[in-house]
Amino acid sequence: MNQTLILAVNSITLGGLLFLLSSGFSLIFGLMRIPNLTHGSLFMLGAYVGATLAGASPFFHISIPFWLAALAAAVAVAAFGGVVERFLLRKLAGAQLAQVLVTLGIAFMIADFCLMVWTGDPITVHTPERLTGVARFGALVFPIYRLVIIIIACIVAAVLWILLERTRLGAMIRAAVDDPQMARVVGIRVSQLFTIVFCLGAALAGFAGFIGAPILSVYPGLDFDMLPLALVVVILGGTGSLLGSFVGSFLISFVYNYGQAYFPELAYFVLFLPMVIMMLLRPQGLFGRVAP
Amino acid sequence: MSGKRIAFVVALAALAILPFWMPGTYYINITSQILFYAVFALAIDVLIGYGGLVSLGHAGVFGITCYTVAVTLGAGYGHVVAILFGIAVTLAGMAVYAVVALRATGVGFLMITLALGQILWGLAYRWISVTNGDNGISLASRPAPFGLSLGSATAFYYATLVVFLFSLFMATVFVHSPFGASLRGTRDQPARMNALGFNVFMVRFCACLFSGLLTAFAATLFVYYNQFISPQALALTASAEVVLMVISGGAGTLLGPIVGAALVVIMKNVASAYIVRWNFLLGAIFVAIVVFVPEGLVPGSVRLWRWATRRRSTPVANKAGAA
Numbered sequence: 001m002n003q004t005l006i007l008a009v010n011s012i013t014l015g016g017l018l019f020l021l022s023s024g025f026s027l028i029f030g031l032m033r034i035p036n037l038t039h040g041s042l043f044m045l046g047a048y049v050g051a052t053l054a055g056a057s058p059f060f061h062i063s064i065p066f067w068l069a070a071l072a073a074a075v076a077v078a079a080f081g082g083v084v085e086r087f088l089l090r091k092l093a094g095a096q097l098a099q100v101l102v103t104l105g106i107a108f109m110i111a112d113f114c115l116m117v118w119t120g121d122p123i124t125v126h127t128p129e130r131l132t133g134v135a136r137f138g139a140l141v142f143p144i145y146r147l148v149i150i151i152i153a154c155i156v157a158a159v160l161w162i163l164l165e166r167t168r169l170g171a172m173i174r175a176a177v178d179d180p181q182m183a184r185v186v187g188i189r190v191s192q193l194f195t196i197v198f199c200l201g202a203a204l205a206g207f208a209g210f211i212g213a214p215i216l217s218v219y220p221g222l223d224f225d226m227l228p229l230a231l232v233v234v235i236l237g238g239t240g241s242l243l244g245s246f247v248g249s250f251l252i253s254f255v256y257n258y259g260q261a262y263f264p265e266l267a268y269f270v271l272f273l274p275m276v277i278m279m280l281l282r283p284q285g286l287f288g289r290v291a292p
Numbered sequence: 293m294s295g296k297r298i299a300f301v302v303a304l305a306a307l308a309i310l311p312f313w314m315p316g317t318y319y320i321n322i323t324s325q326i327l328f329y330a331v332f333a334l335a336i337d338v339l340i341g342y343g344g345l346v347s348l349g350h351a352g353v354f355g356i357t358c359y360t361v362a363v364t365l366g367a368g369y370g371h372v373v374a375i376l377f378g379i380a381v382t383l384a385g386m387a388v389y390a391v392v393a394l395r396a397t398g399v400g401f402l403m404i405t406l407a408l409g410q411i412l413w414g415l416a417y418r419w420i421s422v423t424n425g426d427n428g429i430s431l432a433s434r435p436a437p438f439g440l441s442l443g444s445a446t447a448f449y450y451a452t453l454v455v456f457l458f459s460l461f462m463a464t465v466f467v468h469s470p471f472g473a474s475l476r477g478t479r480d481q482p483a484r485m486n487a488l489g490f491n492v493f494m495v496r497f498c499a500c501l502f503s504g505l506l507t508a509f510a511a512t513l514f515v516y517y518n519q520f521i522s523p524q525a526l527a528l529t530a531s532a533e534v535v536l537m538v539i540s541g542g543a544g545t546l547l548g549p550i551v552g553a554a555l556v557v558i559m560k561n562v563a564s565a566y567i568v569r570w571n572f573l574l575g576a577i578f579v580a581i582v583v584f585v586p587e588g589l590v591p592g593s594v595r596l597w598r599w600a601t602r603r604r605s606t607p608v609a610n611k612a613g614a615a
Contacts, residue, residue: 035403091583096399097346098582101539104348104532105578112572224528228410231403265421268414275407276392283395 003261005140011257013146013215015250016153020208021226022233023160023245024201030240031177031197033096034089037103039205040227041110042081046073046206047125047218048118056125056213057118066128070210077206078199085198090191107223115220122219125210149211156204157246164242173197177240229256232275238288247286307453311446320445321517326557327449327456328513333537333549334463335506340535341544342467343499344479345394346402348531349409353389353504355416355526357382357511362429362521363422371435379508386504390497397482406528413526428522431515442516452513459509464546466502475499529571533560536574540581542588551590 025039048057050073055063064072084106092098131145164170175183176190184190209222216222233252237244251274259270278285306313307323314320332354339345360381364374393404416423423429434442442448466472477485478492486492515521524530533556541552559577564570585592 033399035399095586098586100399100402101582102579105575108529108571108575112569116569228407231407235404235407265419267418268411272411279392279395279404
């Protein structure tokens, strides 16, 4: 398999992880108008918590099955997100800038907390044994674990789509996005929706952090490596749009991986080009709507 | 007004003779740091406080100056060429930065600037053939304007003080000029400003360039102060620190960013002597200030002072004064 194809496989995998991360980010931004700058940190927190539970961290002697650890990481991060939303962001309702700065402050605290607990050494998480083989599709050789990640991302995308477009909860969320005051008037508890969406977004980020760990490993700085990627995806795809996050994630991961391989020194710069072009041609993003 | 003026003259006199009453080189260096960070904070305050545009990527712009100066010096040019070229490249970079980021306002602007800042950081980190990557670039010497070497802490302090006063003067003129008023107008009522015939984008764009100029001043001082530049200076933490200076001191005032710069630099130096976890403390202070004194320490204490004095004179006006 030549380099181009290996890169393609890696890009698709990273795209799946990015989608899990950025869809939550985009949802939170779409509903609450907060760019949650802790999102990269939630990703890293999920990775650390999951890795610890799965027995990969040398400091703790716990070991539970991989997927159970993934679930636990998602729940733990969701609970943390819920606390932040309820007790800090809620108090600052309406003051958007204050909310952004608070999320940034919390991001720094999480980064330093993780450094304190898990030290600066990267933690390697092993792929679950049953998923270590490869699958072949003609010329493409796909490690099974990477395939699983992509399948999970697609399932999550489908579930999120059904949730938003086909359920009562989704209808309420869409109503609250369009016109929170009016939604309140007709009896939708918008503040409760905020918490639900925030927890959901946090859970997705934490989950993605852990299932991405066998590929990306877990290290200090993972948070601010992922946050700009999520930002660029959302800027490119359009805020609040699920389809935008999906398409944007894969686009960005291809640009990122190929950029890194062919222009290693300018990888970040290459990443920035699609964003610049998008901002100049279509500031609302690929699938974003013009803000009312 | 006269009270303010007296306070300014006293502060100026204290700063002018500072090396004679400060107990040692260490403290003189800290004051230099406070002064150039104050210039940086003023640069960001122009955007945050007067333009309503929160830039979270300014450390990247700051880094453009630092690296341009360092690389130009490394190529064998003199200090004058390096500094002028540094400022020119920064302004050009800031123009691109502004054109991209100003496609959005409010939170959109913040997100784009954050991404741009991270990209500049990534460039400094990865573009090893130019920036020497994580190892950074060292500067051989400090400049010697008019034959006066800036090698000693005291000499560098005076150079910093001159640049600081010049920047403060520029910022004062800027915010009190009709252009400053139109910038505040675009912050509060962009649609009406547009209807009045102002080119909102152009006003913001020019404000960004002015901010870029002040940033370049601060960065030049920074790179000569440390005689070293590494990607660390461009990190998101660095951008956030300066935004914290502005927010903690009070955005939209000229004194606020200076007080904020002093606060953060002193805290950082004092705290790092006792604890390792400066970032944790930075985050916690950030959260505390935003939650408890959202308008910043300078306007916050002014409000408290007014409230306290009014309470003594006219108890009836209590509620109005507090609100």
